[in-house]
Amino acid sequence: MTHRIVRPILHAGILLFCLAATAQAAPRHALTLYGEAPKYPADFQHFDYANPDAPKGGTLRQAGFGSFDSLNPFINKGVAADGIGLIYDTLTTNSMDEPFTVYGLLAEKIEKGPNNEWVRFHLRPEARFHDGEPVTAEDVVFTFETLLAKGAPHYRAYYADVEEVVAESPRRVRFDFKHAGNRELPLILGQFPVLPAHWWAERDFTSGSLEPPLGSGPYRVERVQAGRTIRYARVEDYWGKDLPVNRGFYNFDHLTFDYYRDNTVALQAFKAGHFDFWEERTAKSWATAYDIPAVKDGRIVREEIDNHNPAGMQGFVLNIRRPHLADRRVREALGLLFDFEWTNRQLFNGAYTRTRSYFDNSELASSGLPDKDELKVLEPLRGTIPDEVFEKPFELPRTEANGVIREQMRQAYRLLTEAGWKIENDRMVDTEGKPVKLEFLLVQAEFERVLLPYKRNLADLGIELEIRRVDVSQYINRLRSRDYDMIVSGFSQSSSPGNEQRGFWHSTSADNPGSRNFIGLKDPAIDTLVEGLIAADSRQELITHTRALDRVLLWGHYVVPNWHIKSWRVAYWNHLAHPTVTPRQDIGLMTWWRKPDAATPAADPAEAQKAEKAGVPAPAIAPDDTEAER
Known part of the structure; x- marks a missing residue:
């Protein structure tokens, strides 16, 4: 009794420090770089730049550049297909309207040591891979060890300060660091995608392959034409579709990327209606290449979206x-x-x-x-x-x-x-x-x-x-x-x-x-x-x-x-729409949607003829894919 009474008096400073440390280490729904309060509280319903009532359906058609010969973006061998990251979920996800704040995705809660000497992720019990298997702490450990041992060399440099990864229970994993005080490391560890250990157990991770990988994200690979086209389908029973961080995202039933070896040819294909969205990176084209009927009559919308990122x-x-x-x-x-x-x-x-x-x-x-x-x-x-x-x-x-x-x-x-x-x-x-x-x-x-x-x-x-x-x-x-x-x-x-x-x-x-x-x-x-x-x-x-x-x-x-330039220059066919609030640090394309009952508009015949002369191939996927595949 005496011990319990006297010790708090003699060591009040130590007690206060321990209480502060305990508060800092308490599991939370989000982490910020310097411990400041995140913009979105624990009970938030959706990000401000996402429309939770956005309609689902349709296809978003985009252009890829060059070619691809791999569906493994984690190794140096081969060129990975565009969009492949959408088949994976990460432990956390970044807010696109804060400098650097991460919110739980696969992890429902995150806690870190009082001096950033470790970080612990508590996995959601409902998190599932596309084959129905649960996402476990062992999958996190497997992913980390595989990326360091067999992945591209930059992973070894990026995560060099991690001493050990421990699966403490099926739904709890802890990363211990070699040095304390690295404020950013707990945040960036949440950014790597978690791979299914059971699926990769029977495959060679180091070989470039076009076999559709197993993931846990909002899309899965549906169809591949090597080097030409890749098509993704939205996972209808996606485990995380109702999470606040995902509400209003991933509205397209399908995503396609058709590849072009020349951006000039790709622009002609866009104006000919072969795909829906184009980010213009050439000032001359932005000034002179859109004087066409489809722009004048509003079928193609041109927009400059403010970019608040450092220019780099x-x-x-x-x-x-x-x-x-x-x-x-x-x-x-x-x-x-x-x-x-x-x-x-x-x-x-x-x-x-x-x-x-x-x-x-x-x-x-x-x-x-x-x-x-x-x-x-x-x-x-x-x-x-x-x-x-x-x-x-x-x-x-x-x-x-x-x-x-x-x-x-x-x-x-x-x-x-x-x-x-x-x-x-x-x-x-x-x-x-x-x-x-x-x-x-x-x-x-x-x-x-x-x-x-x-x-x-x-x-x-x-x-x-x-x-x-x-x-x-x-x-x-x-x-x-x-x-x-x-x-x-x-x-x-x-x-x-x-x-x-x-x-x-x-x-x-x-x-x-x-x-x-x-x-x-x-x-x-x-x-x-x-x-x-x-x-x-x-x-x-x-x-x-x-x-x-x-x-x-x-x-x-x-x-x-x-x-x-301090804005993103985008052009898109008017069957697409996006939220009225745009994120400060991204275009936020995965918050866009296709207008209900909107037909894919026909391009001007003259533009289609120009595209044909420029060597634009016919679209690999029919524009209205829902009807075409039936």
Whole structure:
């Protein structure tokens, strides 16, 4: 008795700490990055951007690019089909109108250790695979161990801090971490799809296959034509259809993807009525390619949906594994020779904004000189990062958009000569006296028109740029083997950057063929900045570390920055509809629906004729599939 009375008095601080820890570890319906309250309470009925009364039915027809030869998206072998992720459920699902909040999907409750040293998922008893078998903790353990042992290499990097996965009971699984304090890891562990151990027990996970896999998600694979078409059917008895996180989602009875090897041809197919939805990524096409009767009379709707995500960085990525691109002065010179202002005016109808940060269009982007908080992060790295980080704001060159870039040429030439390059017989030669020739590996045919003016600017300084366009399979293989000088690619960002930054910039990912460290970065200073970002203890600390990382990446001149737009440009046939509230961070296509009793409209005969001349194949699936299959 005395012990019970005296101990709370002597150790009140310890008691309060334990009570706080217990409260923090209590199972909950959602997790947020910094422990703030989620937007949606435990008794919420649906996300604001979903229409719970959306009608079910019909088909959503979309276009795929290139080809596919696999239905296993978890390995590096082959090219996986579009949409294959829809056959799987994950432990949690993200809200699309919060920076980073996850809500239970397969898991009804989540709890984590007081210092993020572990996370536990409580599985829903009703969760089922499509064959009726329950989703168990053993399936979670199997999935995790299989992805690490046999999956694409990036899984090993992404989940490197997990020490052990334990199935504590049939419906409870715990992940123990090697290090405490990683706020993001409990959230991202909920994002991987859970695979059925009993189904994969009789199959080789490492072989690319077109056998429809078993999943637990809202769709299943219904029909496959290798490399041409894949068709999904909505699972009518889907176990999770009435969950609040799913209410108003997955309204189409069928989803189809018909593949095209050229986006110009695909656009003609869209206008000819061969598919329903098209996200336009080419400014010229958005400005000029939709002056057709179907748009004028409202059969095709054009819409710009606000995008509140950070823009990320799209650019001409320079592979610094190549010796001639290892010098920062050379990379800066190559950046000076890209005339964005002329390109934007002449090719893009002035539609784009130059990207000036790896986190543009957000509060995470750096600007001006570092503030005092950023300097606390950067000062210990002085001498190992470019001096310009401390001395002047990062700026990109601006031109008059008249095609004349003499000043940029002079600056580029000076930088190249400082790097030991020189002109011989009207050719630029490197430090070994070899003529400089760069290969730009490309998969998008429409991007060649952007590169040709850049190629001419390089040629004016005696540098040969070879534009090498290859098919999707060859492109992916060369990307994985890092066999390129330059590519056009992007590093997409969320409002809460975290562990994925290791895959972009960290030394541990440089030699990982499955990572997005396309640059080949192996820089201890950047590693330190990445780890500091991941370990941030508050939103403000995350912003500070992200801005510091941004500055160092920019002054490294690892990419020639391209451009961005602050909206999604979409076109769709008017038998589709979407909620009046759109999510802030996604198009939210799976919340759309087909209008009841709406017939698939006929395209203008002239557009159909253009599509035929462009080589568009007849649709592999009849437009009104319900009637056609009967």
